[in-house]
Amino acid sequence: MLYKNLSPQEFGRVMQQLLACEFQAAGFQVIENAIGVPDFTATSPASVGQTIDVEVKTSDKSKIPLTQRDLDGIRNPAHTGVLAILMFPVANPGWLLIPADSVSPRSWEIRHLKMKSQVDVGFDVDDMFHRIMAGLETASVTRGSELDGWIKAQRHAFLAKNSRQTAP
Secondary structure: OHHHHOOHHHHHHHHHHHHHHHHHHOOOEEEEOOOOOOOEEEEOOOOOOOEEEEEEEEOOOOEEEEOHHHHHOOOOOOOEEEEEEEEOOOOOOEEEEEEHHHOOOEEEEHHHHHOOOOOOOOOOHHHHHHHHHHHOOHHHOOOHHHHHHHHHHHHHHHHHHHOOOOOO
C-alpha cells in the first residue's frame, strides 16, 4: 500500500527511515544523514562498539545503479560499510546487506547481489522489518511535507513497543 500511495522517492525515504528504526530498536545509536551518503550510521552498544555506515537503495526494477559516490560514502576503513537493498515487489520483501567492498560502481542485477555474502549486523533485519511493516498505520500515510511527521510517528510507536535501548 505504501508503494502505491507514495512517489518512488518518498517510498525510498520511508524504507530508509524504517531500516534506521530497526537498528534503533536493536539498540544501536543511529545518526541519519539528510543529505549525501551514507544514509545513516549505526553504532552498536558500547560492549561491541561496531559502527556501520549504511547506504539504502530501493527499486522496483531488476537492477540497482551504484555510483562511486555511493560507495565512497560507505567505505570508511574504521567502519563496516553496508549497501542495503530492499527486495520488492516480491511475495516476502526483505533486505540484502551487502559489504561495501564487494561491489563496484555500475548497474547491478539484484539477482547477482543476492549471491553476495551478507553482513551480519547482530539481529534479524528481515524479521524486524516484517514486525515494523505489520504495525504501520498505512491508512494515515500522507505525501509531501506531512510525510516526515507520519514517519516520525510510526517510528516512535514501533520503538515504544519494541526497543531494546536502555534509558539513559
